[in-house]
Amino acid sequence: MAKNRRDFLGMVFGGFAGLGGLAALYAMKRTWDPLPSVMAAGFTTVDLSPMKPGELRTVTWRGKPIFILKKPPEQNCNHLPDETKKRLVEIKDSEYLVMIGLCTHLGCIPTWEPDKKIFHCACHGGEYDACGVNIFGPPPRPMDIPPFKIEGTKLVLGEEGPEYKKLVGKA
Amino acid sequence: MAHFTKANSVYEWLDQRLALTKLWKVLAAEYWIPKNINFLWAMGVVLMTMFTILVISGIFLLMYYKPDTKLAFDSVNYTIMQEVWFGWLWRHMHAVAASVVFLVIYIHMFTGIYYASYKRGREMIWISGMLLFVTFSAEAFSGYMLPWGQMSYWAAQVITNLFGGIPFIGDDLVIWIRGNFYVSDPTLTRFFMLHVFLLPIIIMMLIGFHFYTLRIPHVNNQDGEEIDFDAEAEKYKAGLKRESKVIPFWPVFLSKDFFVLSVFMIFYFYLVFYHYEFAMDPINFDPANPMKTPPHIYPEWYFLWSYEVLRGFFFNVGPLSAMDMGLIAFGIANIIFFFLPWFDKDPTVAPADRRGGFFFWFWLMVIDMIVLTIWGKLPPTGINAYIGYLAAVGFLALWAALPAITGERRKLFWFVVIVTALLYIFGFMEYTKAMGNGFIITATFLIFYLLFFLSPVMVKERERGAQ
Known part of the structure; x- marks a missing residue:
């Protein structure tokens, strides 16, 4: 009888201490989480209406460069194989190319060469065409598309809108 | 309460309360180190x-x-x-x-x-x-x-x-x-x-x-000799310093260490x-x-070997991308040394030069890690990519072969060697783009990884010889 009472007390004590330990671990985990201000800064809104056809704009989103290229009407990405064809985003009758401006090889930032219409990476000589698809050198895949949402003529980076989901085949 | 007498010195006063003499004996003056070391x-x-x-x-x-x-x-x-x-x-x-x-x-x-x-x-x-x-x-x-x-x-x-x-x-x-x-x-x-x-x-x-x-x-x-430390310590304390096989940590061992x-x-x-x-x-x-x-x-020199294991896989195998292959190998490289006591199936404690095949294993491992370190700093282009692949696969292969070598299992050893050689040949074909992502290379990698994880389990510890 006395032994059972001790066991019970032991279990209550252990359970209570364990609960406190779990709570402390949760607090520690949350303390390491990105702060609300950091999360809020995880969204970048760009107004695309002043852009001219053929213009490339680089904005910063989550510390990464984002290339936004407004396509002249005569250019499209139809020459691409099916899975990469639909890389263009349509906003208000204009087409845009939106992608993370980091080389998919080792993360260098490629430069846009308007006369040749290619993105060229100086690090290891990788090249991407005007649709952001790798055409030469070590890059394993086209430049990545960041999550975005369209609000009128504005592009919100960091949120997954229906257009983004369609583009990456999530919808 | 313990009984305390009046102390005659500061040291004695402290010794009564903290057992300094005893502590020093346990930690240093009577902590025994073999003589036969370098x-x-x-x-x-x-x-x-x-x-x-x-x-x-x-x-x-x-x-x-x-x-x-x-x-x-x-x-x-x-x-x-x-x-x-x-x-x-x-x-x-x-x-x-x-x-x-x-x-x-x-x-x-x-x-x-x-x-x-x-x-x-x-x-x-x-x-x-x-x-x-x-x-x-x-x-x-x-x-x-x-x-x-x-x-x-x-x-x-x-x-x-x-x-x-x-x-x-x-x-x-x-x-x-x-x-x-x-x-x-x-x-x-x-x-x-x-x-x-x-x-x-x-x-x-x-x-x-x-x-x-x-x-x-x-x-x-130096000889892996089993020493009766208590008996040898008694000899040393009895003044038979020449006959004893051990020396105290302080002052004898440390005096040479300080040099x-x-x-x-x-x-x-x-x-x-x-x-x-x-x-x-x-x-x-x-x-x-x-x-x-x-x-x-590139990382600092001391991380280059594991960095090169990470980079060594430059082609996709079946569903695994080059990046995933590298990550898996890198993960293994970082923990595998922990398991050395269980990959080594030979119970004898002796220097490598008296352990037959293990001697070659030891130096091959050293050479492989030096190659990985050197190529880890070079840009992974051209022939460097293939050399990195050789060394990275070689690193894993050495570990897979260790149980076979130390457990004296010849067939298993040659099996590891053949699988590794095949991986080298397929890797070269991939490097020269002579072969696509075929079924054969996927199967060979599968066998290789199975070998890697199973061989320490398969090989039983060798019977200890007459000792």
């Missing part, structure tokens, strides 16, 4: 000294360093290097010690492997030592971030990115570790905390534990004063810039 047995004390130097120089750096992305670079490169009297000395001592401490760790480790000091009761010494190696690696990585130069930044970016390879939780885990979507201020401050507080505390506790693990099995010797230590310290301070630049990458004297990647990123 200078390689001094590396432990050298490491202890290097760690002390790191702590002391670190304290002085800590007084002026500012863990803030706006201030960090200048607090190191301007305040500490140009304003603080002898600030340059502490920085160079800290940087050089951080680099050579790994050199000595590797010597210490491979001494243990050569003389088989990781088995027959010494497993915990080995495991605690490997835990120290891992914590030292984390300490070195977090410290490298603090000057907030370009190499600091991009090393942090690449290393934290590695956690993205973990299935399902990877992407969220990377953001959680960084405290932001990219390496930035919260990342710097938390790694600063790890570097100056949490990891050093863990290292100190592990060092205590590592010393404690030596208590029962004792230090190994080796002195030679090492001359080398160390020569580096500190005349060749500190090898521990200071020129790229790190550009302030961190998230918008500009340096053309060629």
